[in-house]
Amino acid sequence: MLKRTLMALLLAVALYAQQPAPDLVLTNGKIITVDERFSIAQAVAIRGDRIVATGTNQEIGQLAGANTRRIDLKGKAVIPGLIDNHMHLLRAAATWAKELRFDGVDSRKQAVEMLRARVKAAAPGDWIYNIGGWAHQQFTDDPRAFTREELDQIAANNPVALQESYYQVFLNSKALTILKIEANAPDPAEFVKGSILRDASGKPTGVVRGDIAATRVVANKLPRVAPEQLEASSAALVRDMNRAGLTSFGVPGCDADPLAIFEKWKAEGRLNVRVFCMGGAAAGNPDGVNRSIQQLAGMKLFQGDSYIDNVFFGESVYSPLHDPMFATKSNPTVEQLEAWRKIAMAIAQAGLPLHVHAELSGTIDAFLDQIEAVNKEHPIKNLRWTLAHINQINASQLERMKKLGMYAAVHPWAVINGAIMHDSFGDGAFDMPPLSTIENSGIMWGLGTDGTAANQTLPLTTLYFAVTGKMAGGTKVIRQTISREDALIAHTRKNAYFVFQENNLGSIQAGKLADLVVLDRDYLTIPSDQIKDIKPVMTMVGGRIVYDAQTPTALR
Numbered sequence: 001m002l003k004r005t006l007m008a009l010l011l012a013v014a015l016y017a018q019q020p021a022p023d024l025v026l027t028n029g030k031i032i033t034v035d036e037r038f039s040i041a042q043a044v045a046i047r048g049d050r051i052v053a054t055g056t057n058q059e060i061g062q063l064a065g066a067n068t069r070r071i072d073l074k075g076k077a078v079i080p081g082l083i084d085n086h087m088h089l090l091r092a093a094a095t096w097a098k099e100l101r102f103d104g105v106d107s108r109k110q111a112v113e114m115l116r117a118r119v120k121a122a123a124p125g126d127w128i129y130n131i132g133g134w135a136h137q138q139f140t141d142d143p144r145a146f147t148r149e150e151l152d153q154i155a156a157n158n159p160v161a162l163q164e165s166y167y168q169v170f171l172n173s174k175a176l177t178i179l180k181i182e183a184n185a186p187d188p189a190e191f192v193k194g195s196i197l198r199d200a201s202g203k204p205t206g207v208v209r210g211d212i213a214a215t216r217v218v219a220n221k222l223p224r225v226a227p228e229q230l231e232a233s234s235a236a237l238v239r240d241m242n243r244a245g246l247t248s249f250g251v252p253g254c255d256a257d258p259l260a261i262f263e264k265w266k267a268e269g270r271l272n273v274r275v276f277c278m279g280g281a282a283a284g285n286p287d288g289v290n291r292s293i294q295q296l297a298g299m300k301l302f303q304g305d306s307y308i309d310n311v312f313f314g315e316s317v318y319s320p321l322h323d324p325m326f327a328t329k330s331n332p333t334v335e336q337l338e339a340w341r342k343i344a345m346a347i348a349q350a351g352l353p354l355h356v357h358a359e360l361s362g363t364i365d366a367f368l369d370q371i372e373a374v375n376k377e378h379p380i381k382n383l384r385w386t387l388a389h390i391n392q393i394n395a396s397q398l399e400r401m402k403k404l405g406m407y408a409a410v411h412p413w414a415v416i417n418g419a420i421m422h423d424s425f426g427d428g429a430f431d432m433p434p435l436s437t438i439e440n441s442g443i444m445w446g447l448g449t450d451g452t453a454a455n456q457t458l459p460l461t462t463l464y465f466a467v468t469g470k471m472a473g474g475t476k477v478i479r480q481t482i483s484r485e486d487a488l489i490a491h492t493r494k495n496a497y498f499v500f501q502e503n504n505l506g507s508i509q510a511g512k513l514a515d516l517v518v519l520d521r522d523y524l525t526i527p528s529d530q531i532k533d534i535k536p537v538m539t540m541v542g543g544r545i546v547y548d549a550q551t552p553t554a555l556r
């Protein structure tokens with residue numbers, strides 16, 4: 001009798017120890033786990049959508065069962081899925097399939113070839129365009145802007161609009177005609193005064209210049225994909241993000257139409273990115289303040305899951321205080337700041353996280369004054385209030401933010417706008433952003449881009465910038481650089497906090513979701529100038545392979 005009981009007990013222990021075998025093991029790699037100790041493993045085991053173990057080849061190999069799929073990494077480096085804490089991802093779906101993107105293109109010759117190929121494939125009259133994400137200073141072979149004449153030569157029968165960040169747009173003659181920008185006529189009323197550049201004779205040069213308000217007039221006229229093509233355009237967008245190693249996003253303004261497509265994919269088990277939305281109605285003028293407050297009082301966040309959720313009020317509180325991208329100074333008025341504080345007070349009272357656009361030093365100081373006042377009445381300590389972009393932040397502002405328990409979302413616009421920023425700010429641009437000051441402050445901070453228009457979208461280009469201080473194309477534009485380890489942490493584990501997913505995302509550890517990226521070269525040892533050239537060869541989201549360089553089109 002005793003013997004039978006003992007046997008049963010032993011059997012139970014054995015069964016308990018024998019967890020189901022993993023579905024997948026990746027072995028023989030250099031797993032850069034980005035855990036708290038920044039430890040390196042050889043292998044990782046995945047069951048369902050989660051990581052169940054990391055360890056040596058032997059430890060992980062022992063877990064594999066008869067039905068476990070095995071992938072030999074052949075020594076390749078693996079990093080956690082990259083998280084961009086602020087990209088206007090869903091907005092881009094409406095144009096992505098039509099845009100001629102120059103992200104990662106550092107040769108003007110190549111850009112012109114891409115343009116020619118687009119023209120060749122287009123029907124006469126089709127628009128050829130992009131909406132930001134590049135600047136001509138990124139071309140290493142020939143960093144020149146485009147001229148009207150050159151674009152006419154390339155595209156005689158198609159209107160062309162190439163928008164550099166939000167700084168300026170290059171148009172050819174067809175585009176100028178369609179936009180009614182003519183030699184012997186006044187500027188169309190909808191354009192910002194002075195934004196249409198003309199030569200001495202009054203002939204439009206093809207350049208429209210002057211920040212978001214000026215470039216938006218052109219961008220708004222460019223065709224969006226037809227409703228029945230939105231799914232294909234969204235799929236192309238997601239695929240390009242996975243190809244770049246991106247798996248999760250903080251998304252300001254999750255547009256309803258693409259979001260519905262993402263929801264459908266989620267239900268079908270084939271959503272290949274995670275999106276954490278920030279939204280809510282900012283007031284645009286004094287009359288809108290009460291409406292905004294009413295609206296936000298009913299806002300419900302955190303009703304979603306680890307694929308789609310709403311996590312912040314943002315990215316604007318009171319839009320008259322939304323810094324224009326290329327402004328050099330801000331002078332918020334007392335009335336404007338009162339409106340801002342009233343709304344911020346209501347956000348704190350409602351217990352909502354806030355992620356707010358703040359770029360210029362004067363704006364950052366003014367917002368911190370308001371937030372300190374808000375904090376006295378409704379403490380914001382655990383609400384992860386975040387200032388976003390903050391290229392002009394300084395050490396004392398970071399100290400104030402830390403005391404308030406705030407986070408810093410850093411979006412280095414200089415990755416493409418470095419040359420423009422040096423024109424505007426002189427040597428001050430060398431500290432925009434002050435990355436080592438931010439890192440050394442000890443604040444919770446993360447990297448993002450603010451793409452797809454304001455900035456380029458490739459995370460390995462952002463990491464290259466953070467480590468070398470060089471903009472796309474290789475010109476040194478900032479002096480405060482950080483280690484490649486700290487840069488990677490800021491693009492993965494720390495960014496997990498910015499989307500409220502620190503228990504699920506950001507590192508390769510048992511219990512976390514299996515989002516990871518296999519790289520063709522070792523991020524930790526490659527010469528720093530080559531970090532931008534590293535290519536993901538496989539990207540995984542929730543244990544599913546969503547991008548595989550060897551089967552480029554088979555997965556969707």
Ligand SMILES: [Zn+2]
Pocket residue numbers: 315357388389450
């Ligand atoms: Zn912004």
